Amino acid sequence: MRITVIGGGPAGLYAALLLKKRYRDWHIEVYERNPAGATYGWGVVFSDRTLGELREADYTSYTEITDNFVIWDTIDVWYRGQLTRCRGHVFAGIARRKLLAILQARCRELGVLLHFEAEIEDPTQFISSADVLIAADGVNSVVRSTFAEVFRPSMVLGTARYIWLGTDKVLDAFTFIFRETEHGLFQVHAYPFDGNTSTFIVECSEDTWRHAGLDQADEAESLAFCQQLFSDHLGEHRLLSNRSRWIRFITLRNRTWHYENMVLLGDAAHTAHFSIGSGTKLAMEDAIVLANAFEEHGDDLEAVFDEYESLRKPKVEAFQQAAVESQTYFEHVRRYLHMEPVQFTFHLLTRSGRMSFDNLRLRDPTFINAVEHSCASDDGKLSAALFVPPPLLTPVRLGPTQLPNRLVLALSPDVGARDGVLPEAFVSHVLDGAHRAPALLLFPPVAVSAEGRMTPECPGLYRPEHRDAWATLMEQVHASTSARVIAHLSHAGRRGATRPRRHGLDLPLPPEAQWPLLAPSPLPYTPMSPTPRAMDRQEMEQVREAFVRAARLAAEAGVDVLQINMAHGYLLASFLSPLTNRREDEYGGPLENRMRYPLEVFQAVRAVWPEERPLGVTLTVSDQEPEGFTPEEAVTVGRELKMLGCDFIQVAVGQTTPHTRPAYGPAFLKVYSDLIRNEVHIPTVCGGYLTTADHVNTLVAAGRADLCIVSLEDYP
């Protein structure tokens, strides 16, 4: 078999040597445009798991690579001129040049033909002259671009600018530096890779980059700028450049990774943001899986490539997902500059969800001790106390009220009310919940009118007898526990008149049992749902007054906290979303109009709800549908609500229409809570399947949420 490899990076060299090792009689050639010793870039980082696979694949190169590793265990974060350390991680670094030299030598030893300074401009010649063409020619792959209509690459450009530099300063930790300047924020990702040199990547936003004039700067000027900016860290050490330029990171994906006798490997097939340091690892793993596929399927190329692609693609995509989260963090890191150093660091370390409070405690108890002391103080500085409670048991302010801990217990959605009246069984469920000692008990949606119910079994607050029943309930809760109760006021809008949710959502009641529905526009929720009436001004006033009446009844009944529903496609949320609000009056169209009615309702309720009791909103942060309500719009609505006296926001996503499908899983709402809390600067309540104390501690300690919703189903 004749194999031609284009590109002598980690992917190409490693694939060539693994194949040659197994098939000594195959003819394998590598074409590399650079000279043998020259290479861009500085050092690369590996984690433990990759190493096991390298050992199995080729022991000889594995030993050489690991012999050349620099190993370290610390992450240093410089922020506000102050250092925060976290130990107990494992990183191994190696110079890219060294890594390539090892792989080149091993290739030669096995009999792979290496051609340097051999740039391939037209790969089509190899389609007939070689049996297999391995395209390992990096992110700008000529093979991929020649056959772009087959591979169908998608490239997403990052919003930040970065430059990949080196320094002769020897670092002893993975180092992040955040530096605010008159131009904006700059951040550094730096790590050691051999005994003498370290990688030093400088990154900033496009605006900051332009403002600092770096768009006009050449290589030497850029270098001088960075040298000057980080002179306090570098001391007498120099920053080094190697054809370095300010670029934007490209996240590359391809529809397919193979075509006829060609196959894409490494960066030619996929990239993942450098802040999770996995590109080389992924490239080498590709080579391993490809070589194994040859072993399995011999010269049946279709089978070999299918196997390679179907095994690798899901893994790589999972990595790309984590990388995008990390990249997004760095692109929005300005959002978190209000945090104190310890919290800022904890937030940074937990950014992609792969590390948590408990993981970090195992790695570095001292660091977690500092995190706890920072959570336990009012101002985020470190508490002086010897011992402090874990984050989830620390007090928090919700508007006018101080709460003893961060737990909100969600009550069962299965209320079984009749005409809005709470049944006995549910009252005892509430009392049981109160005895579990959460700070708050969260009611499922409570209808503000009979027509505002989702199902005939929804609780209500629209008649004097409702108030009396709530008053009795509140007395019972307060008499024996310190828990507070949130009444979550809602109008179901076009999601009304459905069956109780035992068998599913939005299954309409039989026609004779339905009541008329209201919505901003006459669009049924599902194809089977009845069509709602588009509300006229009078109906809008009536519904607003229903919210006001419910708030008054709740206040009279002694309810502690009130929350207004603007989520999940119920009435007020359906005004917010352009998918469901098609009005042409001043309540439809641009966001300013779409949020008008929900804000009017909020203001009217705020006016009657006692000032000394918290008032919040459940807000959809994203419809998660094309053309839907966006996170940016949610931030705008959040800011308006805050100005109007909203004390907290509970975040929600989806359900605006039946077609949404959030990526459900543990803590799936945390990014939305993080966004609202740190952009709007308002306390957030976050649910989204938080089943362990670790989830809650991680969210609270990182400043992603102030209160966390837990469910009795997970704590029976």
Add this chain to the structure above:
Amino acid sequence: MNVGIGLPNTKHDITGEIMVTWARKADEGPFTSLGVLDRMVYQSTEPLMTLAAVAGVTQRVRLAATIIAAPLRNTVLLAKQAATLDLLSGGRLVLGVALGARREDYEAVGAQYRGRARRFNEQLLTLRTFWEDHTAVGPRPVQSGGPPLLVGGMSDQTFARVARYADGYIHGGGPPRAFARAAQRARAAWEDAGRPGTPMLWGMAYFAFGKEAVEASRQYLLDYYAFTGPFARRIAEGLLTTPQAVRQFIRGYADAGCDELILFPGVSDPEQLDRLADILEG
């Protein structure tokens, strides 16, 4: 956790007699349900008809379609068949449904492959109406609201469907850790939808005991799952072949919150059922 057993309805050598023997034995044994698989272009028996046939020779076990590729079927007919089976079995049907991954199955029955996801949603939305609202299309199922409906699959949309339309989730197979992750996604979706309680969670796996049966089962799995490419091998490697493996697997699934685990045979010899029963009872 309950443990059910699969019928060998996708084995080439099946006869009416073998099927009835399996069903009778399962009904007498420690098993709580009988499962069947669905595949159009294959030498397999039709799942609902198979369950109907064994309904008559069993009294106790639940009859579980695990799963039916619903969009291959007409919705009204499916609703009627399910209601019929529920009625005739005295309320023992559990209906697992999914999209079905094989294009050739769609082509064979003349169903559109494109747009199948949306059609599946519409089916899920309507099935329940036939069972709950005594429409002109009967019969009335014995179980109130109709048979429990499980949805299978692995996409984000699957879990949204579980929460929106179904009573639970059915996993397609894999080690306990994979099941646990899928179960969490199902629970998260359920909680977010404001459904009361928790979703029913079902799992499945393959077993074979004895050298020849193990070899034959591996061949069968490689063939049956050939359409999944390299994953066929992984599925074949996951075959449970020893009492130890079966017990550990059951323990793993139970710990992950599985309600019912169905163990499918790799060969059709009813003696395999006896051996599994011995392990469960021993």
